[in-house]
């Protein structure tokens with residue numbers, strides 16, 4: 001009897017340790033300090049149609065910063081919340097009535113929030129298999145930023161070889177993805193970035209425009225011998241949209257996909273409610289009121305809206321991106337890999353605009 005008791009006492013801490021897991025929780029909306037590493041006492045259990053995933057990598061993105069600040073419409077209304085727009089992990093447990101995946105399989109998911117965690121539960125319909133030959137870090141870097149870039153190029157603008165594009169924020173996560181995929185699509189590329197990133201843009205095959213010292217409208221005109229570009233991609237902000245529209249050639253298209261600068265100013269400049277209003281997707285009104293009917297056009301892209309409307313496109317496009325990476329046609333631009341526990345530092349790097357490409361969070365191995 002004594003022996004059995006001793007054995008139980010010895011096993012107890014091991015059992016509770018094995019069932020606990022860690023995640024990053026935003027305790028309230030605010031700056032990066034609100035991100036806290038929390039130990040949860042027991043693993044989440046998958047319900048019908050769901051699987052549990054042991055997370056290997058997540059990415060840190062500007063959109064996570066918006067979720068953390070309470071400026072993103074698609075996240076839970078109130079904290080505490082776990083940020084993290086995308087993840088790669090191993091299927092760890094199947095809920096009832098799950099078919100099509102196996103325990104041990106490596107999968108990718110666009111979670112929107114909830115990826116900064118060692119274990120996540122997701123609907124099986126959301127998962128995309130990750131092929132052999134693609135690393136966990138490269139794979140996660142492709143989910144949010146590259147799918148956004150790919151769908152804007154091929155689903156919205158439907159670019160053809162030889163066309164020209166203007167990429168704003170070309171050193172960022174989506175910008176570098178547009179640059180790499182634009183090269184694969186045979187496009188001529190112009191891009192804006194701050195002074196210190198001009199050389200980096202050129203290394204991506206982009207004709208660099210310094211938005212700090214140059215007027216990007218006249219510089220685009222000059223670089224295209226006054227023709228303008230076929231498509232401009234802009235997530236910078238309200239004034240920028242109108243100016244980007246001026247860079248288009250007749251029949252050209254402006255693709256709007258975010259409010260980067262306005263979001264950053266939200267804290268300092270008190271424009272938070274404006275940002276929330278637009279991120280509440282009053283985009284149609286914005287587009288109709290702002291742009292004259294002159295043969296050019298403007299469209300708004302949202303990865304979640306497109307996935308809701310065309311889930312099959314999301315699966316197809318992410319699989320295409322995985323294949324392009326395995327074939328060496330694209331190489332995800334990863335600026336740094338940081339441990340999950342350093343998520344707050346990753347967010348600060350993003351807000352300081354230090355990043356070129358993407359930050360990946362290593363969650364487990």
Ligand SMILES: NC(=O)c1ccc[n+]([C@@H]2O[C@H](COP(=O)([O-])OP(=O)(O)OC[C@H]3O[C@@H](n4cnc5c(N)ncnc54)[C@H](OP(=O)(O)O)[C@@H]3O)[C@@H](O)[C@H]2O)c1
Nearest residue numbers: 062148169172173174193194235257258259260301302303
């Ligand atoms: N609609 C969607 O589905 C979707 C999907 C993904 C992302 N987004 C949005 O897209 C935006 C960009 O995301 P991201 O992940 O690429 O961000 P990111 O990696 O932080 O890159 C943005 C970059 O833009 C540059 N920048 C800042 N002000 C600029 C200006 N006035 N002109 C040109 N460049 C400027 C900054 O670098 P420098 O200032 O040093 O050049 C910054 O690094 C965010 O608003 C995000 O929420 C939307």
